[in-house]
Structures are given as C-alpha cells and as structure tokens.
Amino acid sequence: MIPLALSIHFSFYKWSGGLSKDFIGLHNYSQLIRDAKFWFSFRNNMIVTVLSIIGQLGIAFVLAVILQAKWVKFREFHRTVLFLPVVLPAVVVGFIWNLIYSQDYGILNGVLKGLHLQSWIRPWLDDPKIVIYSVTVPIVWQWIGLYLIIFMASIQSIPAEVYEGAEIDGATGFKKVVYITLPMMYDTLRVAIMLCISGNMKIFDNIFVMTGGGPGNSSTVMAQYAYNTSFGKFQLGYGSAISIGMIILSLGLILLSRRLMGGRTVES
Template sequence: MSQTSRPRSRSGNLAAEKLTYAAMLTPALLLLAVFVFIPVALVIYGSLFDFGLTSRDWTFVGLGNYVEAFGDDVFWIALRNNLIIVIGSIVLQVGFGTLLAAVLDRGVRLGRTLMRTIIFAPMVISSVAVGLIWLIILDPNVGPLNAVVKGVGLTPPKLGWLGDPSISIWVVLGIAAWQYTGFMMVLILAGLQAVPKDIYQAAALDGATGLRAFWYITLPSIRNILIVAILITTVGGFKVFDLIFVTTGGGPANSTQVLGTYIYLQAFNIGEMGFANAISVVLLLIAVGLGWLQLKTSRKA
C-alpha cells in the first residue's frame, strides 16, 4: 500500500510544486504584461501608423515611419550622439573609475572613505539637479568656468560651452562623466577588494609589482566586473534623456540630440506619434540586444 502510494504522492507533490511556482510567477508576469509587454506591443503597433497625440484617425503607413526615420538626418545625428556618449562614457567613466578604484584600493591610506564619498557624491544627485548646477557653471555671461578660463589667460568658446555645436556634445559627455564616474569607481572597487591579497604577494616575489601587477593581476581579476560596468554604461548611454533635456534640450540646432530627446521632440512638440514610436522601436531593439549581451555576460561571470 505504502509502496504504491509513494509515487502518487511524488507526482502530487510535483504538481503542487508547479502550481506554487506558477502562482508565484503570475503576479510578476501580470505586472510585466501590463507595464512592459502591452506598452511595447502598442508602441510597435503605433509605429505602423501616422497619427498625433490628439488624432481621431490613425492612418496606416506600414513601414513608412521607419523609412522616414532612416532617411532623416536628425535621426542619424541622434544615433551618432548616442554612440559618442556610449564610447566616451566607457572611456571616461569606466576608465577613470578603474584608475580611481585602483588608487583608492592600493595607493591611498589616509582619508580613503572621505575621498570615496566625495567622488561618489554626484551619483546621488538627480540628473536634473546636476544639469541645473552645470548650467550655472557653464553660463557664458556669469558662469565661474569662463572666469577661470579667462583668469588663466585663455579664451572661452565665443558661442558658449553649450551653445557651440562643435563642442556641446563633448561638454555634455563631460558632465555625465562627472556624475557617474564615482558609481563606476565604487563598483570596481568592490571587485578589487575581492581579489585575494596573497596573489599580489606571490606575484611580488616573482618581481611583478606596480603597473605590471595592475596589468597582469588586477585587470584580469576584475574582468567580469569591468564587463558589467561597460554594459551598464552602454545601456545608460543609449537611454540618456534627462541630462540632455535639461542642459541643451538637444540643441543648439540638434547638435546634442540623442534618440531619447528626439523621440520626445517628435511625440510631444511636433506631434508625430507614429514616427516617435518607430524611433522608440529602434531604440528598443538596441536596448534588447544590449540587455541580452549583458545577461549572457553576467551568467558567464
């Protein structure tokens, strides 16, 4: 009796277990469906129509909005600017973040916590506030940066730091680096502190110290952390909106336009919702691709 009842009980347990998993997953799936999957489906659907935010009628245009986007100069400027921000942020944020982390991990003994806090501090300020702070600093009429530049005998840009289309995207990149380098530093520092110190001691016996130890021991040891940092920076670079919106609004004359601000401009200022949806889908595909890469790499890590 007991022999025959055991398998039944096991299968019963399995069913109950499955039911429990399903019950536990359902709320999350429902929330995802309501807040992610359905909106995404609506955006994809909307990208096939020509309509405004207040339009009564939607006109089906098929892939017309995508064709228009790929033929639109500003779309390519926005994509190029996103790439500049991504690559520039990897160099500045992850690069400087790694250097600062290495210095704080091994080079600085006194006031390490204080320095870490100071470098990390901009990260906890909202991007809107950061934008406003830098607007004051960079103001061509009363901003302190111009005064400093003039004070050392140099000439500040005549059109202003954020008004000159040839430099404004690089200035915004610098502001983003100021805000996020501290975060990268903390992330990498955590990785550095997990590297066993005896490896350095053993390497020192073999003559690997200083830069050689950093190159051959530190960097390979934090490889996975660096990959995650690069992916976070890349995804952030494509999603950037608030900082640009506050500092330049995508100007002067689209020179700092990124996909996020261009979507906003098309949707809410110009009223081309279908076109904005099509650009959103392109951005979504980029983000999904990068997300997949991040997932794959973090699993490896």
C-alpha cells in the same frame, strides 16, 4: 512589457494621439531608415557613449586602484564624496553645469580668464562644434562614482594571496594592475561596459536641461528626438517607431560589445 508592446503596436500607425489612427504598416520604419535627423541624433549618442566608456570607466578604474592602495587615508570619506554626484537628480546636475559653462558668469571661463588663457574661452553650450562634447562632461562626472563602487567591490574580491605571490615574484604596482587586477575583474568590466552603453544610449535629462538639443539639432540625442517628435509634433506613431529604433540599436551595440570582448575567463 505592456508599454513596450504598445509602442510596437503604435509604430505601425499614423497617430496623433486622438481616438482615430490609420494603419500604415512599415511606413514609419522605412521613413526612419531615411531620416537624417535620426541618424544624426544616433551619432550624438555614439559620441556620448564612447566618451563615457573612456571617461567613466577609465577614471573610475584608476580611482578604484588608487583607493585600494595601503597608503591612502580616509578611504571611506573619499569613496562617499566621489559617489555623491550619482545620487543627484540629472536636472540638478544640468543646472549646476549650466552655471559652470555660462559664458558671462561661469566658473570655467572665469578660471581660464584668471589663468590668462583667454584664447581658450568658448561659448561652451552655444557652439555647435563643441556642444556635444560639453554636455558629455557632466554625464561622465555624474556617473564615475557608480563604476568606482562596482570596481572597488570587484578588486576587493580578489584574494590577497594573489597579490602577495606577485610581490614575492617582484611584480611592481603597475604590473600587478595589468597582469592581475585587470584579468581578475574582466567579467566586471564587461558588465560595466554594457551598463554604460545602455545608460548613454537613452540619455535625455542632462542634455534636455542644459541645451534642449540645441543650438539647432547639434546636441539632440535619440531620446530627445523621440520626445520632440511625439510630444512636440504629436506624431506619436512615428515617435514610437523612433523608440523601437533606439531599442534595436542599443541591443545591437550591447551584443557587439559582448562579441568583441568575447567570453574570456580568468583561467584563459
């Protein structure tokens, strides 16, 4: 709470980090509202967040359902392997995917070349049109394992009698997922979406390592814009205002997701 209070305090000042600072009231916030770079970085955050919700939660749910199937062998091994990226530092993940994306010696372009798909080869981290999507892939990949564990725990908490009753009534595997698994873990999905939004609205490490926000500002997100403003330009007052703007927008999206998903329970 202390750093948050200090950020709010500094956001009302024009301050470069020295002993003296000038009180300017809401000027930083009025500037923030008109700041095209800030809203562009917010757009990038939204792209990362939406793709992460679809990718992280979608893939994790599918894998969780598959791993719960009776025919799957070595379930613990698969779960451990899928969870491994979660424990890797974001800096390491960024360097790994830098190597994968490298235009000259990257694995991705090498595979495409080997498959005679040269037309698909791209400078994945140097093309402003696709770079934000390229940096999102490692973020999705890294955190699938976390939501996999959450979903598997939720699925395991569903009474076996419910599935047995559905099988007696003739429900197939797909119908059981749609009409039993999803409704029974609805509250878990709500929490997972909120975690995904809050995590990706403050994403910084992976993108900073891979592109530094470039080329230009094409992959800059809000956290990096606040960092560059505060510690690159030493506009600490305005950087604090950007941070508070991040918090407000993140809370707004979380509240919106709660409102859209409603308070439905299993009984309803």
